[in-house]
Amino acid sequence: MSSTPPKGAPPNGTGAAPPAALPPRAAPPRVAPADRGATRIADRVVAKIAAQAAREALAEPPADRAAAPHATVTVHHDIARVRISLELDYPSDLGAQCAAVRRQVALRIEECAAMSVPEVDIDIEHLHPTHARPAAGRDRRLR
Template identity: 90%
Template sequence: MSSTPPRATPSRATPPRVVPADRGATRIADRVIAKIAAQAAREALPAPPDRAAAAHATVTVHHDIARVRVSLELDYPSDLAAQCAAVRRQVALRIEECAQMSVPEVDIDIEHLHATYARPAAGRDRRLR
């Protein structure tokens, strides 16, 4: 009986650890941050007015700083300042949370105001008889 010696498995050397700063960088596209901002603006507002366009945003990112401009359509009369403040807070919070970027400013453009008194009441027949 001849016994063959067991094969030695080649040992794999573990690669040297690379410092995180030397591994590379993750870049998030401006359009992705803009989508996060637009979604956050929609979250901050009550239901959009009838026939209103959804909130949309444009973003400029420089290093880890995002400058945001959000365009909205709002009901009128309403507390426009409070709604804009809520949008600013929510957009800054969501971008900092999701992308770890600081947001020093969120500019709001109110593109259109929808008069609430001009809407027909729900469930009423507006035809003349």
């Protein structure tokens, strides 16, 4: 018997064709981290940031421990529209206090949530008179 392979058969004797060389695999293109997915920050989270920023902006809260600032926010495509409810002392420079709150709220939301803030509406819900406070321990009520 002859050990010569039949015509057209591979010389290795197994009868199988030698493996074809695979072309080198191209590395997948790098995708920037910002393009890999989406981050959504809930409106209530942005509202908490806004309320805290309003507290920071008010150097002194009203002396009789008025309610803390409250914020409502609507977010649409990284644009936050903010409404802040405040209680302030009176008499005081209301315009300056509101301007400080607007600046601080817009700055904090842009820093913390990377959203633009085109407007911050402020509702002054209550004014606390500074001159008409009862003395400590005395609360007179008229009947």
